Amino acid sequence: MTDSTEPASSSPSSAERAARAAAAMRAAEAAAGALDGPRDEDPAPPPEPARGARDGLRALGELFAATGVPAPLAARAAARLGPDAADRLRADPWRLLAVPGVRPPQADHFARAVLGPDAGPGDVRRGRALVLHLLMEAARGGHTVTPAAEVVSALERARVPDPRRAVEAALEEAEVLSLTEEPEFGDDAFDEDAEPEEPEEMLGAARxxxxxxxxxxxxxxxxxxxxxxxxxxxxxxxxxxxxxxxxxxxxxxxxxxxxxxxxxxxxxxxxxxxxxxxxxxxxxxxxxxxxxxxxxxxxxxxxxxxxxxxxxxxxxxxxxxxxxxxxxxxxxxxxxxxxxxxxxxxxxxxxxxxxxxxxxxxxxxxxxxxxxxxxxxxxxxxxxxxxxxxxxxxxxxxxxxxxPPAGPLDVLAEAVRGGDLAAVDAPGREVVIVPAADPGEAVHRAVQLVTDSIPRALGIPVEDVQVVAPAAGGPAGTGALNAALKARLNPGPGAFGGMDPGDRVVVAAPLPCAAVGETGAVTGGGPGGLDVEFPAGPAVVSPADASRLRHGWAVTVAQARGTRRPGVVAVMPPEGLSRPLVATAFGLARRHLSVVQAAGPALARAVREDGAAPxxxxxxxxxxx
Structure with missing residues (x-):
C-alpha cells in the first residue's frame, strides 16, 4: 500500500411456531427492534405520525415529562412498544429496558418515578426485565444462548434478591427459554472412575x-x-x-x-x-x-x-x-x-x-x-x-x-484474509493509505477524500463513493462521519424528521420496501412519510418506519457488506477491529480503496490475530x- 494524502422477521410459518403464539409474541414485542441498527447513533426523529400514533406519542411524552425522562426517547419508545406504550409502562415501568440505549439504572430511576416507594430491587417485574435485557445484550454480541449461571451472577450484581425467581418469572412469561446443553464427549468420557458431567442449563431469548x-x-x-x-x-x-x-x-x-x-x-x-x-x-x-x-x-x-x-x-x-x-x-x-x-x-x-x-x-x-x-x-x-x-x-x-490476483485490490484482500496487512504496489492509486493522528483528523480526511480527492484525481463521482467504519458510535464512527459529510455535501435544516431532499440514507433495520444496507436518496417528505429513491424505484417510508433510516454517506461495515462500490473510504479507528471486519471492508471496493488509518499498530494486529469474538x-x- 502507498502512503499518501492524495487521493486520499419472521415468515408466516415461523410466526405460527413462535412469534404469533401468545407467549412468544410477548417475547418478540419485548425484543423487537432491540438489534435494529446501531443504538449508539440516535436516529433522526420521524416525520409527523398519524393521528392514532400522535395520541399515543402525546401520552408517552406527558408520562416522560412527569418522570424526568428525556423527551427524545419518546419516539424510540413508541416505535418499540407501540401506541399504547404509556399504559404499558405505567403497568410495568421496567419495560423501558426494551428500548435500545436504555440501561438498568435508567429503568430503575424511571420505575421509582412511576411507582414511588413500591419500586424495589426485588420487584418481580424488574427481575424479569433484567433477565431479558441481559440476553438481548448477549445477542448484541452475536450469542443466541447464555449459560444460566452467568445470568444469575449478573442478576446478583444488579442487587436482585432472588435471581432464580427472576429467571423463573421470565420463563413463565415465555420471554425466555431454558435450553439444556449436553456435555461433549472428551477423552475421559468412558473412564469408569470419571464423574459424568451434568448438562449445562442455557437461557435464550425466545425470538x-x-x-x-x-x-x-x-x-x-x-x-x-x-x-x-x-x-x-x-x-x-x-x-x-x-x-x-x-x-x-x-x-x-x-x-x-x-x-x-x-x-x-x-x-x-x-x-x-x-x-x-x-x-x-x-x-x-x-x-x-x-x-x-x-x-x-x-x-x-x-x-x-x-x-x-x-x-x-x-x-x-x-x-x-x-x-x-x-x-x-x-x-x-x-x-x-x-x-x-x-x-x-x-x-x-x-x-x-x-x-x-x-x-x-x-x-x-x-x-x-x-x-x-x-x-x-x-x-x-x-x-x-x-x-x-x-x-x-x-x-x-x-x-x-x-x-491469480487481478490487481492491487485483489492482492490486498487476499493478504488480509490470510492474516497479513501487506503493502501492495498500486501504480494506478487503486489503494491509498491516508494516515490520521486522531479521530477528528480521520473524519476530516474522509470528508476531503469523498468530496475532493477521489472525484478529482480518479474521476469517481461522489455518488459512487461509500464511506465505511466499524461502528456507528464514537468520534470516528458513522454518526460523526455523516454529520460532517452532510454539512459539506447537503447542508440543511433537516426539514423532514432530520432529513433533507438530497440526503443519502441507508436502511438500518429492514423495511417492507428495502433490505438492511440498501441505500437511497431522499427526494421529499411530508405527513405521509419520507420520499426515498431506492435502486428498485421510489418508495414512501411511513412515519412509523422512518426511524429505521440513517444518513448513509457513511455506513457500518455490517450495513455495507455484500454491496460493492467503485470507490470506498474505509475509516479504521483502533476500536472494534478484527480480521473478518477488515477483510470485508477492504473487499467492498471495485476500483479504488482509501484507508484512513487512525488505528496505528492495532490495525495490523487485528488482521494478524483475527480478533473476531466467539x-x-x-x-x-x-x-x-
Missing amino acids: WALAEEAAAEGFQRLTLTAAPLLGDAAVKGLRDGLPEDRSLALTAALRTGVSVLRGAPDGVAAAVLGIAGAAAGEGLRTAVAAPTDRAAADLAAPEGVAVTSLHRLLEPRDDPAAAPGAVVYARGERSPLDLDLLFVTDAAALDVELCAVLAEACPDGAHLVLCAEPGAAPPAGPGRPLDDLEASETVPVVTLDAA RRTRLATLVTQ
Whole structure:
C-alpha cells in the first residue's frame, strides 16, 4: 500500500411456531427492534405520525415529562412498544429496558418515578426485565444462548434478591427459554472412575432460540427431501470442460439439498452465474439472491435466471399484527418459493432469524446453495448460521481455487484474509493509505477524500463513493462521519424528521420496501412519510418506519457488506477491529480503496490475530439431531 494524502422477521410459518403464539409474541414485542441498527447513533426523529400514533406519542411524552425522562426517547419508545406504550409502562415501568440505549439504572430511576416507594430491587417485574435485557445484550454480541449461571451472577450484581425467581418469572412469561446443553464427549468420557458431567442449563431469548430451531429444522428438511435435480448424463454434460472446483460446485448444487460455496467474491459470482445459467438452460427454475437490490443489479443475470435481493425474493409485506419493528414475509411454508435451485450470495450475513425465514420459504425438494468468502465476518444479528452449518459436517462445502490476483485490490484482500496487512504496489492509486493522528483528523480526511480527492484525481463521482467504519458510535464512527459529510455535501435544516431532499440514507433495520444496507436518496417528505429513491424505484417510508433510516454517506461495515462500490473510504479507528471486519471492508471496493488509518499498530494486529469474538450458538448441534 502507498502512503499518501492524495487521493486520499419472521415468515408466516415461523410466526405460527413462535412469534404469533401468545407467549412468544410477548417475547418478540419485548425484543423487537432491540438489534435494529446501531443504538449508539440516535436516529433522526420521524416525520409527523398519524393521528392514532400522535395520541399515543402525546401520552408517552406527558408520562416522560412527569418522570424526568428525556423527551427524545419518546419516539424510540413508541416505535418499540407501540401506541399504547404509556399504559404499558405505567403497568410495568421496567419495560423501558426494551428500548435500545436504555440501561438498568435508567429503568430503575424511571420505575421509582412511576411507582414511588413500591419500586424495589426485588420487584418481580424488574427481575424479569433484567433477565431479558441481559440476553438481548448477549445477542448484541452475536450469542443466541447464555449459560444460566452467568445470568444469575449478573442478576446478583444488579442487587436482585432472588435471581432464580427472576429467571423463573421470565420463563413463565415465555420471554425466555431454558435450553439444556449436553456435555461433549472428551477423552475421559468412558473412564469408569470419571464423574459424568451434568448438562449445562442455557437461557435464550425466545425470538432467537426459536428461530435457531426453525433454521435447523428447515436445513434438515431440505437435506432429507432432496433428490438430484438432473440425471447423471445431464450433469456429466454440464461438467465437461469445467475446472475441478467449478465441477464440484455444480455437482453439489444439483445433487444435494443444501451446500456451501466459498471463495473470493468475483470467483463466487462467476461460478454462481455460470451454474445458475446452466441449470436454467436445462429447464430448472433458478434464482440468485443478493443482499440488496443494488448488489443484485451488479450481477449479469443469465437467461432464465431471476436475480434479485433476498429481501425482495421473500416478498416482505405490511402486517398490522406484527410486533413493532418486525417485517413479515409472504413467502414461507404455506407459500413457498416457486424454485428448484436458489443461490444466496454473502450468506455469512444471514442471522438466525432471516436464515429461518429463508429455509422455511424453500419448498421440499428445492436445492439451496449458500455462498460466502472464506473467513467472512459473522452477521450483525445473533448467530452464525453459515459457519454453524459448515461446522456440523452435514452438508458439502466446496471452496473455489484462488484465482491469480487481478490487481492491487485483489492482492490486498487476499493478504488480509490470510492474516497479513501487506503493502501492495498500486501504480494506478487503486489503494491509498491516508494516515490520521486522531479521530477528528480521520473524519476530516474522509470528508476531503469523498468530496475532493477521489472525484478529482480518479474521476469517481461522489455518488459512487461509500464511506465505511466499524461502528456507528464514537468520534470516528458513522454518526460523526455523516454529520460532517452532510454539512459539506447537503447542508440543511433537516426539514423532514432530520432529513433533507438530497440526503443519502441507508436502511438500518429492514423495511417492507428495502433490505438492511440498501441505500437511497431522499427526494421529499411530508405527513405521509419520507420520499426515498431506492435502486428498485421510489418508495414512501411511513412515519412509523422512518426511524429505521440513517444518513448513509457513511455506513457500518455490517450495513455495507455484500454491496460493492467503485470507490470506498474505509475509516479504521483502533476500536472494534478484527480480521473478518477488515477483510470485508477492504473487499467492498471495485476500483479504488482509501484507508484512513487512525488505528496505528492495532490495525495490523487485528488482521494478524483475527480478533473476531466467539459466539455461543446451538445451530451446529441442532442440525445433527
